[in-house]
Amino acid sequence: MGFSILHFLRRIVSDFDATHRESVSALTIMEMEELENIFALLLLGSFVGFPAPPTFLAVELLPHMERELQVLNQRAKDASDMFAEMCGTLGID
Amino acid sequence: MKIIFYTGKGGVGKSTMSAASAWQLSQSHKVLIVSLDPAHNLGDIFGTRLNDRKTSFSKNLFLKEIDLQKLSREYLQREIKVLTGTYRYLQTINLDNYFSVLKYSPGIEEYALLTSIEETIRSENTFDYIIFDTPPTGLTLRFLALPRVTITWIERLIQIRRTILEKRFTIHRIRGTLDKKETVLDYREEDDEAIKRLKALDKNYQELNAILQGRNSSVVLVYNPDVLSLRESERLIEGLQELGLPLRLLINNKVTDENTTMADRIDDVIGKKVQGGVPIQRVNLSSSLLDGAKNTLYDVPENIISLFL
Numbered sequence: 527m528g529f530s531i532l533h534f535l536r537r538i539v540s541d542f543d544a545t546h547r548e549s550v551s552a553l554t555i556m557e558m559e560e561l562e563n564i565f566a567l568l569l570l571g572s573f574v575g576f577p578a579p580p581t582f583l584a585v586e587l588l589p590h591m592e593r594e595l596q597v598l599n600q601r602a603k604d605a606s607d608m609f610a611e612m613c614g615t616l617g618i619d
Numbered sequence: 620m621k622i623i624f625y626t627g628k629g630g631v632g633k634s635t636m637s638a639a640s641a642w643q644l645s646q647s648h649k650v651l652i653v654s655l656d657p658a659h660n661l662g663d664i665f666g667t668r669l670n671d672r673k674t675s676f677s678k679n680l681f682l683k684e685i686d687l688q689k690l691s692r693e694y695l696q697r698e699i700k701v702l703t704g705t706y707r708y709l710q711t712i713n714l715d716n717y718f719s720v721l722k723y724s725p726g727i728e729e730y731a732l733l734t735s736i737e738e739t740i741r742s743e744n745t746f747d748y749i750i751f752d753t754p755p756t757g758l759t760l761r762f763l764a765l766p767r768v769t770i771t772w773i774e775r776l777i778q779i780r781r782t783i784l785e786k787r788f789t790i791h792r793i794r795g796t797l798d799k800k801e802t803v804l805d806y807r808e809e810d811d812e813a814i815k816r817l818k819a820l821d822k823n824y825q826e827l828n829a830i831l832q833g834r835n836s837s838v839v840l841v842y843n844p845d846v847l848s849l850r851e852s853e854r855l856i857e858g859l860q861e862l863g864l865p866l867r868l869l870i871n872n873k874v875t876d877e878n879t880t881m882a883d884r885i886d887d888v889i890g891k892k893v894q895g896g897v898p899i900q901r902v903n904l905s906s907s908l909l910d911g912a913k914n915t916l917y918d919v920p921e922n923i924i925s926l927f928l
Contacts, residue, residue, distance in 0.1 A: 551794050554789050555790055557786055558786035561786065565776065565779050565783065579772035580726050580730065580772065582727060582730040583776075585727075587816060587817070589698075589701045590813040
């Protein structure tokens with residue numbers, strides 16, 4: 527019984543710790559995803575009318591940009607409701 | 620090894636002048652002349668059939684015509700192979716074929732051209748001289764500008780990538796991994812494929828830029844005594860100055876008895892445009908050839924390349 531309470535308390539502390547870590551890093555994650563989005567946009571921006579680097583540079587890096595493309599895709603999907611997206615990230619209900 | 624680029628407006632006689640120079644140089648040195656112009660006529664000048672492999676014309680003179688389309692095709696094939704390998708899951712829904720549209724991307728030709736110059740410079744180091752007969756001004760300026768433009772982009776992209784990796788590292792330090800199945804994003808420069816590729820490209824282009832701007836590289840500008848040729852030459856001179864490429868010789872080609880006054884005026888304008896006094900060579904075009912006289916068409920001076928010896 528004692529073991530189970532201890533285990534329970536440990537679990538609470540560990541979950542509390544994880545939640546805190548998550549909330550502390552949320553803003554940095556958002557920043558990182560924005561940068562990944564910018565990185566992908568800079569390379570592939572010619573599709574949406576941005577000045578683009580020499581095409582071969584995009585071709586050279588394309589094989590290593592799976593994650594950036596996913597982020598870009600997700601950003602495009604969320605673009606219709608950016609306000610909700612920002613509120614969600616900043617924890618505003 | 621010295622590298623010489625012959626540039627100028629289409630039809631001014633770049634190929635003829637580069638061929639004449641190559642022939643003169645080959646009397647005492649080992650020379651490779653490479654035609655980069657998609658409309659090749661190097662083979663016609665030497666009266667031989669050429670392809671994208673170097674062909675021996677004499678003991679000291681080797682000729683080569685670059686097949687630009689083949690080069691672009693080969694480059695894209697390599698990249699498409701890597702792409703379909705990386706995004707393998709796309710094959711299950713037959714989307715990998717869409718990568719084939721990359722062959723229509725603008726700028727690939729310039730890149731293929733630059734790659735071929737780079738490969739030639741690096742692999743043909745047994746020659747004393749490599750002469751490149753370039754395509755008309757527009758394309759030439761674009762591919763000569765490519766290393767510098769690319770370096771600027773690469774430096775910016777490396778900066779952003781470094782910030783991304785720093786953020787990833789911070790996140791990793793704060794969060795750690797919540798469970799064992801979670802994928803940890805690369806946060807070290809030596810693990811991140813994108814930054815590794817960018818750094819490799821940066822190094823490559825810095826080296827190439829140093830070669831192109833170095834004291835063993837020269838650009839020769841060929842022009843004719845007419846206003847159109849003058850205007851394009853002026854643009855080319857400005858472009859070369861902006862890129863820091865060394866213009867070392869001017870050739871006023873196709874000068875006849877009839878256009879000597881015009882040739883003088885054009886030499887004067889171009890001479891003022893060039894900073895640092897670049898020598899001007901004149902090549903006379905025989906106008907009596909049409910009357911059946913048995914002289915040569917071009918009166919190429921015997922010492923046209925004395926400057927490079």
